Amino acid sequence: MxxxxxxxxxxxxxxxxxxxxxxxxxxxxxxxxxxxxxxxxxxxxxxxxxxxxxxxxxxxxxxxxxxxxxxxxxxxxxxxxxxxxxxxxxxxxxxxxxxxxxxxxxxxxxxxxxxxxxxxxxxxxxxxxxxxxxxxxxxxxxxxxxxxxxxxxxxxxxxEDIFDKSRLMSVTPVIHLKGIDWAKLKKASKASGWKFGKVDFNDTTAWGFAELFTLYKPVENNTRLRGLNLVRIRQSDGDHFYINALQIFGVNGLNENEKKTALEVGRRETDHIVEYLRKEMAGFEKATVASDATELYVRExxxxxxxxxxxxxxxxxxxxxxxxxxxxxxxxxxxxxxxxxxxxxxxxxxxxxxxxxxxxxxxxxxxxxxxxxxxxxxxxxxxxxxxxxxxxxxxxxxxxxxxxxxxxxxxxxxxxxxxxxxxxxxxxxxQGALVKHFNSKYPYQGNGTIMQLRSW
The missing domain is CATH 3.50.50.60 (FAD/NAD(P)-binding domain)
Known part of the structure; x- marks a missing residue:
């Protein structure tokens, strides 16, 4: 047809x-x-x-x-x-x-x-x-x-354009949780004895937690936990939370088998992450996995x-x-x-x-x-x-x-x-799009040495 x-x-x-x-x-x-x-x-x-x-x-x-x-x-x-x-x-x-x-x-x-x-x-x-x-x-x-x-x-x-075809940014399975006590987490992040680094909050998101990078020790090979990007969404069955923080390296985003394997690795590592956060971070004591990621965040x-x-x-x-x-x-x-x-x-x-x-x-x-x-x-x-x-x-x-x-x-x-x-x-x-021409200054403007790098 x-x-x-x-x-x-x-x-x-x-x-x-x-x-x-x-x-x-x-x-x-x-x-x-x-x-x-x-x-x-x-x-x-x-x-x-x-x-x-x-x-x-x-x-x-x-x-x-x-x-x-x-x-x-x-x-x-x-x-x-x-x-x-x-x-x-x-x-x-x-x-x-x-x-x-x-x-x-x-x-x-x-x-x-x-x-x-x-x-x-x-x-x-x-x-x-x-x-x-x-x-x-x-x-x-x-x-x-x-x-x-x-x-x-x-x-x-x-x-490849900078002569490194194998250089691919990490992939991430988003972690979906329930059971986080948002108020307790926010209060703890501002108290003495907090060890996970500065955290910024608004009503629906929290970001920072930079010290998790060194404090959490991954179990799975080629994985790493960076500082949390944490989303809070209120629903009829309670709050749902989404974390973009787990990095998995060496995954070819064009290979379906590699992506499938990475999702499996991510599920196993997520269990370890949740177990660690329950023990170590106030507000996570009752956290549970609400659902597993079915698609990877492939950046490149x-x-x-x-x-x-x-x-x-x-x-x-x-x-x-x-x-x-x-x-x-x-x-x-x-x-x-x-x-x-x-x-x-x-x-x-x-x-x-x-x-x-x-x-x-x-x-x-x-x-x-x-x-x-x-x-x-x-x-x-x-x-x-x-x-x-x-x-x-x-x-x-x-x-x-x-x-x-x-x-x-x-x-x-x-x-x-x-x-x-x-x-x-x-x-x-x-249609409401922003296309207006502009003339904006930039760092090191007029520096002759910097101008030689403009083709980068």
Whole structure:
């Protein structure tokens, strides 16, 4: 069976919902494909519900537009209820008359044009069997750029761009607990005798606990517990808690068997962690595992080779671009890549522009790639990989896809046309996105030695 749409996209993350909704709102008939039986990707199915939000000088997120729309639906906090997150994504999709959703649908293969520079269709599989869909534009929002790679888009792995292909950030299974006494934990963290390091609290999150890094001794090989990022969500059956802190090293995020093994290692190590916290940390005495992680938080695999590879120098210099389709600004957080590597925050930019060209594969003219696998250097991706930035790129890609169809211009030509790009930027601004040009100072500005490093 073969279907035809004006535009098709394949999705696995929140950026995919943003792309599909933006495309539909700009008039394109859009198909949103998801392999899971619900929406939200890693945020919801991986229980990664602590949002990394960069705030501007006004105290508000620099990622606006569709991210703000979704964020308001889930309460506008730094953490969110997982089921509410799924429902909010579904509402945004269901409200669009131009948008068709296909859940529990697997990507089988890409169908390329004769010269290999365009994607003409995609073969999919669901409970009814295999079928093909053709389209004019495609957006890959899969976490690993699976569709782009399958279509022949060039990419590199991990730190290959800095001559270390094996350098991959750790993976994390989120720990889901019940039974933590939040008030007792908060009180204990401020009392004398507390040994786990400074902890910051608000009503739904706590972060810090830096001394756990040295105090807790892992049992499983190639694992480490860093300071806790702890989320508290109130539900009808009591408070639920989610911890992003367990690091597992040496896992190839593109290998399903390695990911399955890592989940098993994570379950065993979680039991040891909970046992330790019950004995050692006030507030955890009655903590129990509420559910096991079924998906890993994989921070890094493929990086797209784009028309413009956003370098780290653009990030730390707070660089604007003429074809900016949104802003990034989260700290460049490079998580540990081995037991010997502690990880580091390379830079804390104020804001930097993400060019449209960084979403466009070098060899494919009718595809865009959004999310953490887009065209960033492996170091710059330490900032750009966060969810709000991914939704910003998704929203821009959806609008660009619809406008390129109307203009009958492929993405390579579209991105070189200043008038078309400015029309896109105007559209995004009307949708509430932040694309305004800026001129921002940066550390060591004017230092001749530092300027020699700008190609990094």
């Amino acid at each position: 073969r279907r035809r749409l004006r535009r098709h996209r394949h999705w696995r993350r929140s950026g995919g919902v943003a792309a599909a909704v933006s495309s539909a709102r700009n008039g394109a008939k859009t198909l949103l494909v998801e392999k899971r039986n619900g929406l939200g990707g890693l945020l919801t199915f991986g229980m990664l519900n602590f949002l990394d939000i960069k705030h501007g000088s006004d105290g508000k997120s620099i990622n606006k537009g569709l991210f703000t729309e979704w964020h308001k639906l889930v309460g506008g906090d730094s953490a969110f209820d997982i089921e509410l997150g799924k429902a909010a994504f579904y509402k945004m999709v269901a409200d669009e008359k131009n948008l068709t959703l296909s859940l529990s649908t697997q990507l089988v293969s890409a169908q390329l044009g004769a010269d290999g520079s365009t994607v003409e269709g995609v073969k999919l599989r669901n409970k009814n069997g295999e079928f093909s869909v053709s389209g004019k534009r495609f957006i890959d929002a899969t976490i690993d750029a699976d569709f782009a790679a399958m279509s022949g888009a060039p990419f590199f792995i991990g730190g 695999t493929r990086h797209l080779k784009a028309l413009y590879q956003l370098p780290m120098s653009d990030v730390w210099r707070n660089q604007d671009h003429w074809d900016s389709i949104g802003h990034g600004g989260y700290p460049v957080d490079i998580q540990g890549t081995s037991l010997k590597d502690l990880g580091t925050v390379v830079s804390n930019p104020k804001t930097y522009a993400i060019p449209l060209r960084s979403l466009i594969p070098q060899k494919l003219t009718n595809m865009l790639v959004v999310g953490r696998a887009a065209g960033y250097s492996s170091i710059a991706a330490g900032s750009a990989r966060v969810v709000p930035t991914g939704m910003t790129t998704g929203e821009a890609a959806g609008a660009a896809a619809a406008q390129s169809i109307k203009s009958n211009v492929n993405f390579h030509k579209f991105s070189a046309d200043e008038k078309l790009v400015e029309t896109l930027r105007t559209t995004l601004e009307k």
